[in-house]
Amino acid sequence: xxxxxxxxxxxxxxxxxxxxxxxxxxxxxxxxxxxxxxxxxxxxxxxxxxxxxxxxxxxxxxxxxxxxxxxxxxxxxxxxxxxxxxxxxxxxxxxxxxxxxxxxxxxxxxxxxxxxxxxxxxxxxxxxxxxxxxxxxxxxxxxxxxxxxxxxxxxxxxxxxxxxxxxxxxxxxxxxx
Amino acid sequence: xxxxxxxxxxxxxxxxxxxxxxxxxxxxxxxxxxxxxxxxxxxxxxxxxxxxxxxxxxxxxxxxxxxxxxxxxxxxxxxxxxxxxxxxxxxxxxxxxxxxxxxxxxxxxxxxxxxxxxxxxxxxxxxxxxxxxxxxxxxxxxxxxxxxxxxxxxxxxxxxxxxxxxxxxxxxxxxxxxxxxxxxxxxxxxxxxxxxxxxxxxxxxxxxxxxxxxxxxxxxxxxxxxxxxxxxxxxxxxxxxxxxxxxxxxxxxxxxxxxxxxxxxxxxxxxxxxxxxxxxxxxxxxxxxxxxxxxxxxxxxxxxxxxxxxxxxxxxxxxxxxxxxxxxxxxxxxxxxxxxxxxxxxxxxxxxxxxxxxxxxxxxxxxxxxxxxxxxxxxxxxxxxxxxxxxxxxxxxxxxxxxxxxxxxxxxxxxxxxxxxxxxxxxxxxxxxxxxxxxxxxxxxxxxxxxxxxxxxxxxxxxxxxxxxxxxxxxxxxxxxxxxxxxxxxxxxxxxxxxxxxxxxxxxxxxxxxxxxxxxxxxxxxxxxxxxxxxxxxxxxxxxxxxxxxxxxxxxxxxxxxxxxxxxxxxxxxxxxxxxxxxxxxxxxxxxxxxxxxxxxxxxxxxxxxxxxxxxxxxxxxxxxxxxxxxxxxxxxxxxxxxxxxxxxxxxxxxxxxxxxxxxxxxxxxxxxxxxxxxxxxxxxxxxxxxxxxxxxxxxxxxxxxxxxxxxxxxxxxxxxxxxxxxxxxxxxxxxxxxxxxxxxxxxxxxxxxxxxxxxxxxxxxxxxxxxxxxxxxxxxxxxxxxxxxxxxxxxxxxxxxxxxxxxxxxxxxxxxxxx
Numbered sequence: 001x002x003x004x005x006x007x008x009x010x011x012x013x014x015x016x017x018x019x020x021x022x023x024x025x026x027x028x029x030x031x032x033x034x035x036x037x038x039x040x041x042x043x044x045x046x047x048x049x050x051x052x053x054x055x056x057x058x059x060x061x062x063x064x065x066x067x068x069x070x071x072x073x074x075x076x077x078x079x080x081x082x083x084x085x086x087x088x089x090x091x092x093x094x095x096x097x098x099x100x101x102x103x104x105x106x107x108x109x110x111x112x113x114x115x116x117x118x119x120x121x122x123x124x125x126x127x128x129x130x131x132x133x134x135x136x137x138x139x140x141x142x143x144x145x146x147x148x149x150x151x152x153x154x155x156x157x158x159x160x161x162x163x164x165x166x167x168x169x170x171x172x173x174x175x176x177x
Numbered sequence: 178x179x180x181x182x183x184x185x186x187x188x189x190x191x192x193x194x195x196x197x198x199x200x201x202x203x204x205x206x207x208x209x210x211x212x213x214x215x216x217x218x219x220x221x222x223x224x225x226x227x228x229x230x231x232x233x234x235x236x237x238x239x240x241x242x243x244x245x246x247x248x249x250x251x252x253x254x255x256x257x258x259x260x261x262x263x264x265x266x267x268x269x270x271x272x273x274x275x276x277x278x279x280x281x282x283x284x285x286x287x288x289x290x291x292x293x294x295x296x297x298x299x300x301x302x303x304x305x306x307x308x309x310x311x312x313x314x315x316x317x318x319x320x321x322x323x324x325x326x327x328x329x330x331x332x333x334x335x336x337x338x339x340x341x342x343x344x345x346x347x348x349x350x351x352x353x354x355x356x357x358x359x360x361x362x363x364x365x366x367x368x369x370x371x372x373x374x375x376x377x378x379x380x381x382x383x384x385x386x387x388x389x390x391x392x393x394x395x396x397x398x399x400x401x402x403x404x405x406x407x408x409x410x411x412x413x414x415x416x417x418x419x420x421x422x423x424x425x426x427x428x429x430x431x432x433x434x435x436x437x438x439x440x441x442x443x444x445x446x447x448x449x450x451x452x453x454x455x456x457x458x459x460x461x462x463x464x465x466x467x468x469x470x471x472x473x474x475x476x477x478x479x480x481x482x483x484x485x486x487x488x489x490x491x492x493x494x495x496x497x498x499x500x501x502x503x504x505x506x507x508x509x510x511x512x513x514x515x516x517x518x519x520x521x522x523x524x525x526x527x528x529x530x531x532x533x534x535x536x537x538x539x540x541x542x543x544x545x546x547x548x549x550x551x552x553x554x555x556x557x558x559x560x561x562x563x564x565x566x567x568x569x570x571x572x573x574x575x576x577x578x579x580x581x582x583x584x585x586x587x588x589x590x591x592x593x594x595x596x597x598x599x600x601x602x603x604x605x606x607x608x609x610x611x612x613x614x615x616x617x618x619x620x621x622x623x624x625x626x627x628x629x630x631x632x633x634x635x636x637x638x639x640x641x642x643x644x645x646x647x648x649x650x651x652x653x654x655x656x657x658x659x660x661x662x663x664x665x666x667x668x669x670x671x672x673x674x675x676x677x678x679x680x681x682x683x684x685x686x687x688x689x690x691x692x693x694x695x696x697x698x699x700x701x702x703x704x705x706x707x708x709x710x711x712x713x714x715x716x717x718x719x720x721x722x723x724x725x726x727x728x729x730x731x732x733x734x735x736x737x738x739x740x741x742x743x744x745x746x747x748x749x750x751x752x753x754x755x756x757x758x759x760x761x762x763x764x765x766x767x768x769x770x771x772x773x774x775x776x777x778x779x780x781x782x783x784x785x786x787x788x789x790x791x792x793x794x795x796x797x798x799x800x801x802x803x804x805x806x807x808x809x810x811x812x813x814x815x816x817x818x819x820x821x822x823x824x825x826x827x828x829x830x831x832x833x834x835x836x837x838x839x840x841x842x843x844x845x846x847x848x849x850x851x852x853x854x855x856x857x858x859x860x861x862x863x864x865x866x867x868x869x870x871x872x873x874x875x876x877x878x879x880x881x882x883x884x885x886x887x888x889x890x891x892x893x894x895x896x897x898x899x900x901x902x903x904x905x906x907x908x909x910x911x912x913x914x915x916x917x918x919x920x921x922x923x924x925x926x927x928x929x930x931x932x933x934x935x936x937x938x939x940x941x942x943x944x945x946x947x948x949x950x951x952x953x954x955x956x957x958x959x960x961x962x963x964x965x966x967x968x969x970x971x972x973x974x975x976x977x978x979x980x981x982x983x984x985x986x987x988x989x990x991x992x993x994x995x996x997x
Contacts, residue, residue, distance in 0.1 A: 007765070008761055008767075008817075008839075009764075009765040009818075012765070012817035012819065015817065017249060019249075022242075022245070022246065022249075023242065023246075026242045026245070030236075030237050030241070030242070031234065031236055031237065033237075034235065034236065034241075035234050035235065038235060039232065047237075048237070048238060051237050051241060052241060052244060052245055053255045053257070055241075055242070055245040056245050056248050056249060056253055056255045057254065057255035057256060057257040058257070059249075060254065060255075060256065060257070060430065060433050060437075061257040062259075063430060064259040065259070067840065074259075078257050078258065078259055081257075081258035082257055082258060085258065119225065119228040119229060119232070120232060134229075137194070137229075138225055138226050138228075138229030138230070139229040139230070139232055141230070144194070144196060159187070159191065159196065160187075162190060162194070163186055163187045163190040163191075166186075166190060166225065167186055169225065170221060
């Protein structure tokens with residue numbers, strides 16, 4: 001059995017909601033879940049809640065996990081969809097008020113090199129759908145097809161959302177809004 | 178040459194993501210290399226990726242896991258989007274636009290649906306997928322290979338209402354619609370949901386009912402939803418009721434949805450507690466109980482100041498029952514009774530309280546029957562049961578007459594009719610009901626058949642049920658002294674094929690009463706030849722037949738053996754391959770099915786803990802019977818291995834290894850979604866039969882083994898002893914003939930067969946003539962008898978062997994091997 005798959009005994013114990021099994025899975029995957037949640041929501045409070053919900057519901061959800069497939073990929077999908085649901089249905093809490101757009105570092109009207117901090121702030125300006133594809137592509141490094149599978153959209157829709165998101169980022173970072 | 182036109186933003190994006198085809202990619206690269214504007218854009222895209230990769234990777238706060246575990250302990254649950262949403266749009270269009278768009282996109286939609294479902298699999302879509310009761314639902318069916326190219330198809334549905342009782346003979350009200358082809362390889366129709374719809378299950382079949390697509394036994398289900406899109410509590414309740422008799426883990430998931438979506442309703446919590454009561458270990462159960470007491474307390478406080486409806490009050494009363502909280506039970510029962518004095522919970526509780534005094538219980542039910550609007554099937558069933566327990570034959574017949582027009586369950590109807598047959602005044606009515614039932618079993622009456630049954634299934638089931646009905650009727654008639662009529666019924670049962678020891682037993686009595694001992698002897702031989710019929714019973718019957726010589730007895734048994742084999746193998750003998758599958762042992766180690774079968778004849782049993790407890794004795798007995806020979810019992814369960822399952826096995830004295838099919842791969846490959854199923858697998862690993870009871874499967878294996886020996890050892894060997902050789906031996910004593918040996922079902926013939934089994938394993942042991950110490954260890958009586966016979970009458974060695982084998986090839990072939 002591949003290391004990427006959840007071992008049957010661990011899966012069964014997880015299904016039963018055994019604390020030790022949850023602890024093992026948490027130790028192995030919590031960083032990944034939290035990272036994706038944070039990137040998608042842009043808020044550590046929301047990321048906390050998404051991670052909390054993912055692990056809280058995992059014993060029931062794991063019954064629908066296909067043991068032939070890598071567990072990390074499945075869990076990533078669950079995290080992405082949970083985060084999206086949160087972004088669409090809940091009010092996003094901002095722990096730190098974003099700087100007004102005008103206070104982003106002034107950019108020339110030319111395309112410029114983007115740094116990490118600027119990107120983190122600019123991502124908050126995107127809608128949930130656009131933000132998701134950018135994070136999955138640029139941060140998580142997934143292919144178009146992997147993103148399509150995760151989000152339940154087709155590959156062309158991924159391409160369209162991605163180029164729209166990047167154009168929007170370009171305008172934001174250039175001050176062209 | 179450098180490309181003049183600037184690539185579009187989209188093209189640059191695809192170039193940066195390496196998603197452009199080679200031609201456009203080469204041209205774009207050539208352009209970017211010489212164009213500063215496009216070069217800057219590419220640099221931006223590259224820096225975006227670089228910044229993305231550099232984004233910090235924070236860890237979650239340290240107390241997050243503790244928070245999660247605390248939430249779970251407090252009963253917190255979340256339903257996660259574990260599967261991606263389907264990749265198709267569900268936006269609604271204005272009606273006029275929708276017509277054009279649907280017409281134009283029909284072909285494209287088909288392609289999308291096919292790719293979504295996967296090749297070869299059939300699928301159904303309900304639109305809307307989350308209907309409310311009374312709504313019209315558009316059904317689209319994409320057939321697999323089974324039902325492709327039909328001019329029309331039929332969707333058969335069973336509807337359940339929110340308060341439907343647990344499913345018994347059928348799953349609920351029956352409804353059909355015709356599905357017509359849409360020209361794109363799919364079939365469509367419109368299903369009108371009833372106003373009290375809660376849950377539905379369906380199959381698709383051809384118009385003749387010969388081929389049924391039941392989604393490999395799972396059926397297609399549809400839930401009622403509330404206007405806010407959540408599945409209704411009634412839908413989840415009914416889903417649980419259906420699943421608990423089909424798939425124990427899935428039933429557990431339905432419970433989880435109930436208490437997650439309706440945490441303020443006691444029903445889901447009480448079901449969870451009852452579920453955990455079976456599956457949890459004692460220490461876990463104690464922790465669960467504490468958790469549930471707290472939940473109950475919160476709900477109780479919450480509802481005190483409110484006005485709970487009947488459902489909520491009943492849920493609290495049930496929760497209090499499962500918790501064992503007598504005070505709370507009393508309180509909520511009274512509140513429920515004040516709202517609905519004849520609520521099912523109240524009636525059941527009252528009946529349970531009166532159960533020790535069946536007359537009083539029957540009298541209470543009689544009063545209910547007299548009340549307006551309470552002539553329900555539940556009251557009838559309880560009344561019929563308690564009248565029987567009270568031994569009041571008149572009351573039994575009274576309830577039977579009430580129930581016949583009310584119940585659609587053929588087992589209850591059969592019992593009621595048989596109760597009427599037992600009395601001269603009602604016999605004609607009872608017989609008429611039995612005849613009606615027999616006619617109803619006919620293959621023409623297919624409309625009400627179970628969802629997964631084809632017409633052929635109905636025909637086979639009808640024969641089996643018809644046989645049982647004739648035998649029961651024969652038994653009743655014999656009890657009231659109508660011997661000839663009883664024999665006629667029993668002969669009719671025999672005419673329907675199959676092998677039925679009960680029939681032979683009843684007819685044995687009837688024929689002795691009639692004075693036809695020769696005919697009775699034939700039934701005696703059948704019972705003697707049956708590999709699992711109780712040897713004590715055969716002993717007792719032996720004493721009631723006229724003395725026969727060993728040769729006659731052996732010949733009669735051998736003939737009955739052949740009949741047994743013919744009848745069993747003629748009915749379900751078409752071998753088909755067993756699918757490859759991997760099961761998990763109790764420790765989680767994967768084992769292939771081939772490895773587990775190990776070329777041994779096997780009874781493969783699909784059972785789950787939910788229906789297990791009362792049948793453990795039978796399972797152990799079957800395991801003993803099979804392991805006494807070369808066969809084995811393989812218990813497969815969809816439940817994962819757990820400490821609680823092991824504890825359950827220990828507590829139940831269930832001495833049988835379990836093999837786990839947690840994802841139901843094997844069950845699905847065999848089309849088994851219901852829990853109990855029995856497969857007979859031969860040594861070659863082929864399925865030889867799927868039978869209806871465990872002991873039937875054991876009998877089948879034994880017969881296959883006898884047949885196999887006949888085939889393997891079919892030639893050579895000396896002739897059976899002549900009458901001259903037999904002279905002077907005289908008949909053996911009955912105790913010798915019918916002794917109980919090391920296996921419960923050992924008979925002389927089977928004991929004698931044992932050396933044949935050993936021959937194939939080791940020729941060395943055949944240095945002894947009869948292998949007595951090996952084969953008959955622990956049975957001194959048999960050895961003494963054998964030794965005595967040998968010493969006192971040398972000829973009787975031959976005689977004993979002839980008893981074992983005369984007329985049956987294996988024993989004489991045994992001599993052949995021995996002489997080699």
